[in-house]
Amino acid sequence: MKRTLVANRDEMPSWTIHPSGERLLIVELAGGDTVQANRMARAFAARIVSARPDYVTDIVPALTTVGIHYDPARVPRDATRRMPFDTIRDALGALLQSVDIVQPAATRIVEIPVCYGDEHGPDLDEAACACDLSSTELIERHSRAPVDVMMLGFAPGHPYIGLFDETLSLPRRATPRTTVPPGSIGLANRQTVIYPLTLPGGWNLIGRTPLSLFAPARAEPCLVQAGDQVRFVPISAAQFDALNEHPGASQ
Known part of the structure; x- marks a missing residue:
């Protein structure tokens, strides 16, 4: 079953998080402004690098998506014994809420x-x-x-x-x-x-x-x-x- 977390914020692209196999999830960013969605994808990838979750093994930002490879064995388990994807989905949703994509100055x-x-x-x-x-x-x-x-x-x-x-x-x-x-x-x-x-x-x-x-x-x-x-x-x-x-x- 496809499980997703969809969110909308004023002046921000919306997003969907869904699994792609047992060790990969995809964050899809959508909205009328492709440039903003792309900037959010890059900002979100940088935010994950900064947070450095132990279970993340690779991060692949693309045009309007971010692929996140993870090790299920490293995902913290709680008393509810939820699936690793559910735990990561909620954690990434919180990170997405904190991403700032105000017109960034280019690195160069x-x-x-x-x-x-x-x-x-x-x-x-x-x-x-x-x-x-x-x-x-x-x-x-x-x-x-x-x-x-x-x-x-x-x-x-x-x-x-x-x-x-x-x-x-x-x-x-x-x-x-x-x-x-x-x-x-x-x-x-x-x-x-x-x-x-x-x-x-x-x-x-x-x-x-x-x-x-x-x-x-x-x-x-x-x-x-x-x-x-x-x-x-x-x-x-x-x-x-x-x-x-x-x-x-x-x-």
């Missing part, structure tokens, strides 16, 4: 240079047309202000960044590409991804950064982390070539 703002269009952004003109914008207007809106890194996923160092202006809400491509070069900037559904490696993908490619998003030998392998903000900075093709960190200048 990371500037990402981008060469938009042409060979580096083959979908730019088509994407701009789909958004009823000129290519210049799309670039201006995409690089206008810092935007949240909402999560990393899909591949090492692969960020999901958003949300952008509502005009940048075009869908993904009908036919994904089998090969997308590293550093490619994809746009869809008011979000941007940056491909850290050569990967398949269906996002609209509007540009490419010369920076390496993932380098295992670096002290910090991932260039950006969830909770950072990214500001995209337009650069020329010549500047791209001068800054190119990707293996092989022809990629």
